Amino acid sequence: MVFPGDTNHHGTLFGGVALAHMDKIAFLVAARHGRAPFVTASSEKIDFAAPAHTGDIIEASGHVVRVGRSSIDIEVELIAEGTVSAERRLCTRGTFTLVAVKGPETRLPLPPVAALAAAADGRLRMVDIVFPTQTNHYGTLYGGDALKLMGKAAFIAATRFSRAVIVMAASDRIDFRSPIREGEMIETISEVQKAGRSSIRIGIELWAENLLTGERRHAATAAFTMVSVDEHGRPTPHHASVAQAVSAG
Structure with missing residues (x-):
């Protein structure tokens, strides 16, 4: 999400923040591919x-x-998406070069490029x-974070x-199963479990992954109730429920 603290005086995402997100993604992709510690060496014109x-x-x-x-x-591609409009636009694309840090945990040469396996x-x-x-x-990882x-x-x-405009109504249940250590990758997997007229229940899985070994652990599970609201903060039917009602009618 683009919050005010991430923007410049024009109300748009600050370029340095965008580059930081892109560099972080480049590092995670490189580390997952090579299972080695990496540093950024350069980036092409962005x-x-x-x-x-x-x-x-x-x-x-x-x-x-x-x-x-x-x-x-x-x-790396950076795409912006309107929360309510769903309009998507390419903000920027760039290539980052990272180098594996030589050491006892680094196996060279790095493995060749593999076919992409997208989750669907x-x-x-x-x-x-x-x-x-x-x-x-x-x-x-601190529990609050x-x-x-x-x-x-x-x-x-x-x-x-x-x-629709969404706010959190309740944190239904959170179970912590395993600690997440400094330097590990964290992955949140979210899905809609139930949708009412204005409320939506979202289930979350939090996973930890050791970037050097590939070992993954289910670290936490949570459920949140989110509610769509109008300009006065009152619950209002969200677009999905309206579409379902029209379809049913």
Whole structure:
């Protein structure tokens, strides 16, 4: 989500924030491919074709386009999406070159480019990485930051389903199963479990992945009730429920 703190004085996504998202995705793609520690070596010229506005959803995705002995090129796209309109526009695209840091955990040469295997189960998947500022004194992801990530995923899943103004009405249940360590990738998997006239129940799975070994753990499960509201903050039928009613009529 593009929040006011991420924007410039024009109310659009600050270019440095956009580049940070793209670099993070490039790192995650490289680490998942090579199972090694990587650093960014360079990026090609990046032209911004369209802005992302406050309140937009931004979607960054990347894939491997070249693999050398110790370097890898990742092409990253950044797409903005209107929360209610669903209008999507390409903001920018660029290629990042990352290099594997040589050490006992680095196996060279890097594996060759593999065919893309896209998940098509209809669930919303979002990834991030745990940095030191998000950890507690045990070096694991702070529970509040885990809740923040799951709440954001629930908001985006409900908004994409309803194309309405969405607020959180309740956190129904949260179970923490496994700690998530600094440097691990976190993935939220969201799906609509139930939809009423104005409410939507979203189920969330939180997974942790060790980027060097590929080991994955189911870290948490949560359920949130989200509600569509009007300009006065009162519950109102969301677009999906209206469409279902018209279809049924």
